[in-house]
Amino acid sequence: MRKRAAVALAVAAMAMAGCGAAEDEGATTSPPAATGDASYDVTVGEFVAALEPEKIMMIEDFVADNPEDCKAVNVKQSVVALSVSATEEPPDSPLPEFLLRICETSY
Numbered sequence: 001m002r003k004r005a006a007v008a009l010a011v012a013a014m015a016m017a018g019c020g021a022a023e024d025e026g027a028t029t030s031p032p033a034a035t036g037d038a039s040y041d042v043t044v045g046e047f048v049a050a051l052e053p054e055k056i057m058m059i060e061d062f063v064a065d066n067p068e069d070c071k072a073v074n075v076k077q078s079v080v081a082l083s084v085s086a087t088e089e090p091p092d093s094p095l096p097e098f099l100l101r102i103c104e105t106s107y
Contacts, residue, residue: 038065044098045091048083055079062099070103 040058042050047058056079063070082102089098 038062038096040095040099042095043091044086044089044093044095047095047098048086048091052079055083058095059099062096063103066100066103069100073103 038061039054040047040062042058047055050058056075059073059075059079059082063073063075082099085102086098
């Protein structure tokens with residue numbers, strides 16, 4: 001039940017933030033190849049443990065690198081909901097996959 005509430009909260013926050021749906025619903029996209037220097041090239045567990053300013057920077061960088069998947073995301077409105085939702089993910093999951101999934105499933 002807590003997981004559903006956390007996911008619902010994240011989806012609602014992203015919807016309010018204006019994240020657009022992918023043009024081709026059947027298409028699957030993957031995050032850009034991490035070069036090791038992207039701020040979001042961390043695990044979900046590292047994201048959860050990060051301070052809010054660092055989380056904001058990670059999300060802003062991801063959104064900037066994925067403009068078609070995450071249009072008009074209001075990061076400051078989404079950071080708390082994403083942080084809560086991330087606590088339900090396996091800590092060793094790659095953060096870019098989590099962020100892309102959230103963005104693609106939120107309209």
